[in-house]
Amino acid sequence: MRARITPLGTLLALLAGLLTALVTTTPAQAAPLFKAPYPCGQxxxxxxxxxxxxxxxxxxxxxxxxxxxxxxxxxxxxxxxxxxxxxxxxxxxxxxxxxxxxxxxxxxxxxxxxxxxxxxxxxxxxxxxxxxxxxxxxxxxxxxxxxxxxxxxxxxxxxxxxxxxxxxxxxxSDNGCSGGGGGKYWVDTFANATGYAQANTNDAQGVLNAGTNYVYCKVWGQEVRDASGNFNHWWLRTDLDTVYAGKNGNGAYVSAYYLSRWGNDEARDNNGATIPSC
Missing domain, CATH: 2.70.70.10 (Glucose Permease (Domain IIA))
Incomplete structure (x- = not known):
């Protein structure tokens, strides 16, 4: 009995179908965990x-x-x-x-x-x-x-x-929220502190409650001073406890004036480590 020979065109069609199946069933490589392309809190x-x-x-x-x-x-x-x-x-x-x-x-x-x-x-x-x-x-x-x-x-x-x-x-955005300093820094604040969109008092976003809080990093900005002469130019980026209507509480700025343990123009965490710049 003679063997049946499959036409060349049929073989090529079968191979093309097999290649298509291999391509379409090959899973895509997992994507990176992409974050927003602009700074933390914005x-x-x-x-x-x-x-x-x-x-x-x-x-x-x-x-x-x-x-x-x-x-x-x-x-x-x-x-x-x-x-x-x-x-x-x-x-x-x-x-x-x-x-x-x-x-x-x-x-x-x-x-x-x-x-x-x-x-x-x-x-x-x-x-x-x-x-x-x-x-x-x-x-x-x-x-x-x-x-x-x-x-x-x-x-x-x-x-x-x-x-x-x-x-x-x-x-x-939560991109860059670690501030390049390896994560969160824990600090004690002595009073409820208003948080702002930038390192100044132009645009209030909400409130950071008094107590132990985390911050990400610091920036130099508008001076905050009280009647006794205590002051601070450093502002700490953090996430607020209370957010005003229509505002954003993530990555807001709170004056380092409210830190319980340190003096004028200091910005340290509860262990005494200097909080890094943003």
Missing amino acids: KWTYGHHSAEVRQALDFIRADGGTTAGTPVLASASGTAYRYSQPSGAGNYIVVDHGSGWKTYYFHLNAYSVANGAWVAQGQQIGTTGSTGNSSGAHIHYEQLYNGVGQPIVINGASLAPYPGSYGSKYLT
Whole structure:
């Protein structure tokens, strides 16, 4: 009995089907735990419009701060590459996170890292701007896997479905909240302290209750002084216990004047360690 010979075209079709099955069933490499591309405690609104490439989102500040000039942070660690496209993306950075994952940051006013530099999650890579084809300062942000745009996921949660304009959805960042100092620093405060959006008394966000609290880091700002002559210029970034309506209690600033154990212009934790700068 003669063996039956399968036509060459049929064999090729079977092989093509097998290859397709292998490709479509190969799981994607797990994405990094991406965080928002702007500093800890800041609240931004985001939107997507039809002219956007891939599945990008545009972010602008919604917490009373100025969008232009705000630091742009790496949403995960990786290698940063600098590019410029004056007619489109403007000054932009691509961070290669490995395993096929990359993030894009368009329209930067300035770069903050060298081309090819390794960057940590939360490290500043540029400042927000409006370079290239842009009508106003914002962060154009993308997440790509093997060159294909993906729905934006922050802290493991998808931001899809995207709004078509700003003002309906918001995201508060926890990127860089450790302040580069290795985590939280525990301090005692002697009275309830008002927390502000920045290191000044212009925009109250809520209240930090008296007692033992954690802080992330410190910045130099407006002097707080009482009638007895006690004062402090340091402000401590922390999360508030009570948040005023419409305000943001994460990453607010409380004057180090309220520290129980230390004197003028000191900012130390309960063990006496100097709280690091933000």
